[in-house]
Amino acid sequence: MLLENRYYRIIDRKAEGQDTVFRVALLPDCDIYQGHFPGNPVCPGVCNIETVKECVEILTGKRLFIGFIRQCRLTAVASPDICPWVNVRINCTPAEEGFAVTAKMSDDERVYMEYKGVMKVL
Amino acid sequence: MTGIGEDITALIPQRAPIIMVDRLESVEGDKAVTSFMVRPDNYFVGAEGQSLAEAGVIEHIAQSASAFSGYRARMAGAADAPVGYIGEVKNFHCFRCPRVNEVLHTTITMGAELEGITIIKGETSVDGEIIADVQMKIFVKPQ
Numbered sequence: 001m002l003l004e005n006r007y008y009r010i011i012d013r014k015a016e017g018q019d020t021v022f023r024v025a026l027l028p029d030c031d032i033y034q035g036h037f038p039g040n041p042v043c044p045g046v047c048n049i050e051t052v053k054e055c056v057e058i059l060t061g062k063r064l065f066i067g068f069i070r071q072c073r074l075t076a077v078a079s080p081d082i083c084p085w086v087n088v089r090i091n092c093t094p095a096e097e098g099f100a101v102t103a104k105m106s107d108d109e110r111v112y113m114e115y116k117g118v119m120k121v122l
Numbered sequence: 123m124t125g126i127g128e129d130i131t132a133l134i135p136q137r138a139p140i141i142m143v144d145r146l147e148s149v150e151g152d153k154a155v156t157s158f159m160v161r162p163d164n165y166f167v168g169a170e171g172q173s174l175a176e177a178g179v180i181e182h183i184a185q186s187a188s189a190f191s192g193y194r195a196r197m198a199g200a201a202d203a204p205v206g207y208i209g210e211v212k213n214f215h216c217f218r219c220p221r222v223n224e225v226l227h228t229t230i231t232m233g234a235e236l237e238g239i240t241i242i243k244g245e246t247s248v249d250g251e252i253i254a255d256v257q258m259k260i261f262v263k264p265q
Binding site: 002031032034035036037038040042044045046047049050053065066067068069070071072073074077117 | 135136137138139140141165166168169175176177178180181184205207208209210211212213214215216217219256
């Protein structure tokens with residue numbers, strides 16, 4: 001895993017109907033914030049995309065490749081100050097060569113990311 | 123021409139360890155071309171040290187657009203590169219992950235700006251082979 005225990009840490013995981021919800025802590029000491037941006041720590045949207053991929057890898061037990069993202073909306077600025085933890089809700093169904101994945105990253109206040117795409121099994 | 127081939131930190135607000143573009147190679151009208159070599163110590167290269175993760179490809183394309191915006195801002199007299207955020211990633215295709223030591227060339231096509239949001243298209247190739255393409259909405263923070 002590229003970002004687990006470096007950018008985020010999983011603190012809880014539970015099934016809710018067809019979905020699985022990972023609660024993850026966003027680690028404020030992650031070195032990515034030295035550069036994104038100096039004096040203004042903001043979660044890179046792509047790190048949240050990678051976090052979704054890693055949660056799906058944990059869920060499925062497969063190594064995956066993001067072949068296609070239909071749409072990923074980054075609807076609010078996230079940072080460890082704004083949201084020390086977030087819920088990553090994953091819905092994942094088998095599809096050709098891999099999984100169709102819908103995901104949402106949110107906390108009690110707001111939605112940070114909505115994601116729809118296809119991940120292929122490596 | 124100012125900005126072309128210049129130190130990239132003059133054109134983008136990102137700093138180490140998340141600089142994902144090396145050079146702005148050319149600008150012509152609404153198109154720009156950037157280059158980036160995948161180094162083994164890149165943030166988005168995994169522990170196996172073989173290839174750049176898809177998220178790294180997306181960030182490279184976003185920073186290529188950022189360098190293009192930075193170039194335009196400098197031409198307009200701005201001192202600092204504007205800070206932009208990805209608002210949306212749409213129809214991203216990744217055909218393969220680039221390997222360490224490969225050089226990416228990305229063509230950015232900049233669309234119209236509306237209320238601080240710009241739609242861009244990016245296409246990334248390695249030695250003429252297209253490895254990824256995407257549309258993005260980039261939100262630029264007002265200075």
